[in-house]
Every structure is written in structure tokens, then in C-alpha cells.
Amino acid sequence: MSRDHASISSFLDAQAAEAGAARNTLLAYGRDLRDFADWLNARGQAMSTITRDLIEDYLTHCDAQGLSRATRARRLSSIRQFTRFALEEGWREDDPAIRISGPRRARSLPKTLSKDEIAALLTAAPTIARNAADAARNTCLLELLYSTGMRVSELVGLPVQGCRGNPEVLVIRGKGSKDRMLPLGGPARIALAEWLRHRDDAPDKSPLGRLVAGPEGRWLFPAPGAEGHMPRQSFGRMLNQIAIAAGIDPTRVTPHVLRHAFATHLLEGGADLRSIQMLLGHADLGTTEIYTHVMDERMKELVLNHHPLARVGGPDTRRTTQQSNNGTHGRPFE
Template sequence: MTPQTHWISAFLEAQAAELGAARNTLLAYGRDLQDFESWLTHQNQRFDAVQQSHIEAYLIQCDAQGLSRATRARRLSAIKQLYRFAFEEGWRTENPAIQITGPGRDKRLPQTLSEAEVDLLLDAARVSGRSDRDRARNTCLMELLYATGMRVSELVGLPVSAARGDPRMLLIRGKGGKERMVPLSPPARTALAAWLVIRDGLEDTRRNAGKPASKYLFMTSSAAGHLTRHRFYLLIKEFAVAAGVSPAKVTPHTLRHAFATHLLANGADLRSIQTLLGHADVATTEIYTHVLEARLSELVLTHHPLANEGARTSSGIMPPDDQ
């Protein structure tokens, strides 16, 4: 057992023994702290040498991965509790996390994009990249994401086997290994076919160089073997800049929200959207009814000719008496 692993196990034992923490809570703490431990290892850092700047850098990395504010707040909470425990145990002479304020939980409705903004992003992806290969890959990434509403981890980790045979439906393996089928739009199928031709050519080159075949649709030479979530996060920001859409409102998850909101606006029912998104509970999907209601209210208040009472009276148009 490494010293860092010992820190985590001792902390979890104390949480269970002293606070009676529930099993699910302990599992969540363990997952969050193991992720932090993995990040520290890549930075050649140890728990006992961590400074405030390291924790802040880790939180920035979590944000760059597209993790929700709630997830980032939970991870910071786990780190704070770990270092409070370490301080009380005498493992540290100071607490490096004590002055860090968390992002808080985002209680606002999820931000989404209009259909026009999504079209601009798709157009930008088609022309973004230094080569035909990059542009074909970028187009395929964006078309698949918007056509299916996949999570970014599901998108970048797609196996190439799922894309063979010009599929009308794409098999997606989601959270907990659960599988679901999502239909592909004609533009997504076209982009997928074009990328597969280029991707298979790259695979032939790799094979001729004695490298093993890749099982991923978006293969790279990274340690993961495929395009990383962080790299795609940066790509989608580049597309936003090129499209003239505010980068602050564009993330991989925003496209997932747009997928669901646009389906709902065009008549899809919640149960179908739940299935397509891979939500375990329809209550999670119901947030999109509130998103749609908010957007419709904003549309009316902004564009309806009679929405501005001042404009109505100043123009000489008075509201009729109640009948």
C-alpha cells in the first residue's frame, strides 16, 4: 500500500467509525480522492507535500474536463475533509485546503444553445483544423455529439466497432456499463462515413509501422488510446470562437442539453428523451421541461409586439377593457 493510499484508507475508516458515514458516501469520497491521487501522481506530487496551489490547479483541471459545479464542489469537499483529518492526526502541520472556497452547487437551470447557435458550431467544426484529417474528425465529433446527446466520455471512448456498416443506430455504453441505442441523423452518418475512411487509412499506416490496432473510433497516441475529454473540451471552445458564439456558454455538456431541449421543443416526449440520454430516472430528464418553459417565456417577453406595456401605450394602442 502506497503512503497516499494509506491516507485515503485511514480517512475512510475514520469517517465510518467516528461519523457513521453511509456506504455510498464512503464510496463517493473514495472515488473523488482516488481521482485526486491519480492527478497528483501525474504531477509527481504526494499528499503530504501538497500546497494550496496544487489543489487549485486540480480544480481547474476538473473544470476543463467539463465536470459540473456540483461534482467539483463534492471533490473539493472530500479534499478539504481529508486535509482537516490529516491536520488533526498530525500528518500535516498546516491545512492547504482551508482557505479554498468551492464553486458551490449550481442551482440554475442548465445552459443550452439555440438551434441557430448549434448550426454555427457545426459549420465551424467543418472548417476548423490544420488538415483534411482534422476537419473530418472535428465534423464527425460534433455531428455525433449533437445527433445523439452523448456524454463526452461516451463520445471520445466510442469503439470503432460501433461505427461499422453505416449504422442507422449507434450502440452507446453509458454509466454503469448500461447500453442504449440512439438513432443517427443523416448528417451524422455522412460525417461518420467520411471519418472512417480517413481513420482506417491512419490505422493502415500504424499497422505498417508495427503498432497494434486501435479499438477506438477517435484513436490517438495518448495514454488513454483515444481523444481525451480535456482535448475535446478545448476543441469545442475553439469552434465557439470561430463560430462567433460565446465560449463561456459552450461545453460538451451544453450540446447534450441542446440535444434534449431541441427534441422536447419539437414534440418528443420525456420518456423517449430519457432513454436517449441514458438517464436512470425520468426526474433527471424533467429539468428540460423547465428549460423549455424558461426559453419560451424569454422568447415571448423579448419578441412579442405587445410584451412592452410602455410601447403599447406610447404608440396610442391601449389595452381593451375586460369584457
């Protein structure tokens, strides 16, 4: 292992132990910093001697590669975390990344689904299953995700013990190892109980029965593999099949879109932003405020498509005609 890669490993270990960084965050840090280290090494430089100019040259290189603004912003963030750690550990006497302004992320509206589309997905979930147990699992996965708005990594990593006893709330361990409580709606509780029944009654020699009896049995959704539970990628593929069965473009349906749908539908139902922030596990209320823009867009669409004054031939047209006949000029509805 090179000296640079060894220092990156030390940084990642500290992030995991002291900052409680999630596994996916650590993987992203590792990828970004190793790419930067390799770029430096190709130029005869090292992580221990990086300067502000080198970091800015690297960001220019990333831009020339066609990397998105979000990816470049994330790579700069990874470098900042590392240089701050190096300063705190005494590896350096300065922080060369502290005053670098990175590319601002474009703030796009979150994609979401209508309530009818969510209903169609829930109806289609059991239809792609091979057996009754798989049907119960598929329904449980979707009901839990839409009922709670949890992240897909939180969903597939649910321990089974916290899901027994017909719970009214689930305790979720999210980013930064922070716990939050998520209420369960009636349909989600029914789906959870049905899946647990199939899970617990699985024959010993069946694939599911062997998983439940093994170390994978500690997870609500056990699966073969290093993690012992259903991988996020497997859930994504299953969701793709469900979307097709529901007659919805699968490119519009992702685990995160279901999370957006949960928040958007709550806001439409009158929930306040602070409550939605707590349910989603957002550290910053500003992150949650993006959903108000979704509501603004929907309200605008409702007015333009459904208000009588917005329709050609509607009351506004008649009013304009009447005003014109009276010698005045009406102003069309905008």
C-alpha cells in the same frame, strides 16, 4: 501508503468491481476522500474513528475555504459512500454520516445554444483543421455529439467496431456500465462514414495511419496517450477553437452545453421527457425535468418579446388609450 489511504483504495476497488463506477466517478471519490483523510490526519484523527461531529467540522472547514455548495455536497456524498462501505465490511459498527444533511445543490437552468448557433458550429468545425482527415474528424465529433446527446467521455471512448456498417443506432456504455441505444440522424451517419473513410485510408507512415495500425486503432478517435483515444480535454480545446471560428463566445460552448442543446431541441420538437431521459442515460426522470424549465423560460421570452400586446405602441396601448377615453382604466399587459 498510510492506513487511511489503503482503506480508500480498497473502497475504490470495490466501487469499480461491484458497483461498476465510472472512471471519472472513482477519480472524484479518490480526491474527496484523500482530502478528508489529510484533514483528519492533521488533527490526529483517522478514517477508522471518524464521528458525525468530525464530518460536520470538515464540511464547515470546506465552507470556510470558499468551496461551492455543489462541491461540498459532492464531498459529503463521497464520505457517505465510504462510511456505508466501512459498515458493510465490518470496519465500523455504525455509520456516522447517515443523518447528516448536506448543503442542497442550487438547481440552475442548463445553458444551451440555439439551432442557428449549432449550425454555425457545424459549419466552422472543418475550417480549423490542418488537413482533410482532421476536418472529417472534427465534423464527425460534433455531428455525433449533437445527434445523440451522449456524454463527451462516451463520445471519445467509442470503439470503432460498433460504428462500422453505416449503423442506424449506436450502443453506448454509460455511467454504471449501463448500455443504451442511440439513434443516428442522417447528417451524423454521413459524417461518420466520411471519417471512417479517411481513417481507414490513412497512409501507413502518417501519424493517423500509425495510430490506426497500433493498439489505439480499436477506438473510433485514436490518439497517442495512455487511454489510446482522444482525451476529453483535447476535445474541449478543439470545441473552443470551433466556437471562436463560428463567432460564438467560447465560454458559452462546452461539450455539456451541446448535450443540453440536444435535449432542449428535442423537447421543442415535441419529444416526451421519458424518451429524452432514456436517450441521455439519466437514472432519474427528475434530472431530465429541468429541461421543462428551459422551455418555460423560452415561452416567457417569446411572449414578452414577440406578442403584439407586449410591445409599446401595440394593440394593448391603443386599447388602453381607448378605454381611458371612455372613462375606464385599462390594465397593461403583464
